[in-house]
Amino acid sequence: MDRDISTVADGFSFLECPRWHDGRLWVSDFYTHRVVATDGRGAVEEVAEVPGQPAGIGFLPDGRALIASMRDKRLLVRETDGRLTEHADLSGLAPGVLNDMLVDERGRAYVGDFGFDLMAGAPMRDTGLTRVDPDGTATSVAEDLRFPNGMVLLPGGVLVVAETFAGRLTAFDVAEDGSLRDRRVWAAFGEAPDTDDVEQALGALAVGPDGLCSDAEGAIWVADALHARVLRVREGGEVLDEISTGAGVFACMLGGEDGRTLFLCTAPSFAEHERRPAREAELRAVRVEVPRAGLP
Template sequence: MSELSVVLEKQSFLEGPRWFGGRVFVSDFYTHRVLSLLPDGSDVRVEASVPAQPSGTGLLPDGRLLIASMRDQRILRREEDGTVAVHAELAGLTMSVLNDMAVDPQGRAWVGCFGFDLMGGAAMQPAVLMRVDPDGTAEIVAEDMLFPNGTVADGETVIVAESFGNRMTAFDVAADGSLTNRREWATFGPAPQTTDLGEALGSLAVVPDGIAEPDRDGAIWVADAGNKRAVRVLEGGEITDEISTGDDECFAVALGGEDGRTLFLACAPSFLEHERRHTRDARLLSTRVGVPLAL
């Protein structure tokens, strides 16, 4: 049982933690804020207000912050003076709610979407993965993904957690930004053969939600949103380590800290909007791990 410390509490629903410049950035869905704080939980700042609900974040090469604005299908950009501008309009590519996002060293944002009305209990449908270039142009780069969620991108490879697919999927990035060599980076079991969300969730060995940047050994920490834990996964799907989050589900993780050995975990009792919107019991936790973030 790893020792967990409370970094931030009394939030609505935390997602997309990231380690940028000595601070933890995290989105709080239902207070519509992107927050940042020091790893001990002090000096909490509101980095941006996002009325349409923030999710994944990332940094452009010049340090400006990108934010996935979920309900209006936009990528927002916070300028150096703190103002927020529209970086990309994605409503022409998807009408679905945007999800997590990663920004690679070239400034390209890779963002998924729900694909169906998750909170309304609709039948599961495949979704798309989109690429947003530094100038704000965007296109669909992968289809038929089962709830593309946590994403990491190093400029040469993109790895996406398919939350309802029992897998993590990898792609190679071609010179023009297109994706090739689609493959299962980690497989936890067979993909569900149903469009019923309840049935699908019951068949998943791992529900890979948010994922951390790879560690020095190439393993990835994964929030297992169905089993109240975070797991460290090797390519192929072997789980080497597990951290229980107690009574709360774990929805996202980030690896960071001064020495790269602090794992931050975004936790809450559930993910359902009607249960989380008016509550303030989401927390950001942290613990120490053995293998540091890859430099």
Template sequence: MTNVQELADGFSYLEGPRWRNGKLYVSDFYTHQVLAIDESGKVELVATVPEQPSGLGWLPDGRLLIVSMRDRRVLRQEEDGSLTEHADLSELTTWHLNDMIVDEAGRAYVGSFGFDLMSGAPVQTANIVLVQPDGSAEVAADDLAFPNGMDLLDNGGTLVVSESFGNRLSSFNVDSSGELSARQDWASFGPEPTSEDIAEVLESVSAVPDGLCRDEDDTVWVADAIGQRVVRVAKGGEIVDQVSTGDLNVFACALGGSDGRTLFMCAAPTFAEHERRDTREGVLLTAKV
């Protein structure tokens, strides 16, 4: 059994983990903070985002991009630490922004909720927006069942995305300009839900794929938001490895560490905002994989 350890605690709800230059960068939703955590568990404040941070990534020149969820913007942190607007996605999306992946050229792919999840509104599909390095933006893909964690495979030629309420991972071909095409099921965990009631959807699926990250062989590690586990999935849907998080649910993951084989896992008792907002039960877990 994989040995899971707690690296740091006292958070509200962690999301969007990314390993870079010896530290794990992560967003803590309800404290509105982007944090950097080293392998000893030392935590430092990187930025404060009043409208709730989520997905993270970097431009080629090293400036940090941060999803600002509630006002549906992507922010850019300048060299002096200040935040400025990189892209306004409010006209292209219908509810909070979500996770993000940024490629080597500085193109950002940003997912969104599509509906008021935390109030139990009817389930609606959402889109992925492509933000070019200059901040211009367009819808790259639509009709996704809560597009969530993303990563790039095949040397950047394939984008894989969790459809959290679709019981699957989907993939797209990526062309030289970043455009997406040829959508297909990359991995299916069972039939696609048909209900618009979120409780019925959660009861009908075998997994809720949330944050994900690629492994060196183009398998992906995926946090299962209802399964207290992170699973390593091959194309087609075979689960080739998994790490249990015990009694805690896990919502995002990233590979990193000095050896490149540390799996960082963002865990908490639940994802419900009214339960996480005023508590500090979120933890960062690690396992060697």
């Protein structure tokens, strides 16, 4: 379905991990090493500078932001005065640079990593999820995931993570202690490519699920990083809606005053050598019918 898509802000390098919080959208701009926030009407404020390259964003129960610092594999806390302090060091658990993150209502952070050197063309390698508790203790809670990416926490305590290079969404039940149980496929977009070659996998994937967000009907909006579109999907894999973005889209987030604005992180490509020197990424927005629910 074609929709009117507006540009909220532009001039970025590569936007990822958008989060709606307290009336503003927070988003990481990878290669300018900034986290910025916008009211969705054009005003943009730099809220953090992360030399190690920012990725996943979440919020602790007291309102402080958690930010994944990709290259040094640390979680940082943005204190109330704007300073960044270390919350956890994941260098002993994450084989690849840190990626997306979900922070639950208790302040537990679930963090993914690349698992291999994507930008250098290394063979694909499965990796897992790390849980960081509010006291900074880090524990491996899932393994054998093929490039874990965007995550949502649905009502009822179901964590769903995008496995980008497997072309599927994988679900876990979150136990009281924060452990993940009963792994299952929530939605599959065809067979997972049987290869460790990135180019071959990209050519075989029907959908490259990247960033995710969920709505009040239990459906998930999926940014398809390979086909310039976002898909609204229900459990089992039925596609309920599709919006063509006209440019690569790598993350999405429901927000706005009524929760019905779908924000889109777009760029011509995801390759670092193309995006680092350019300022072609945009934050766009489109209106949808069903409002936001769940986390993030």
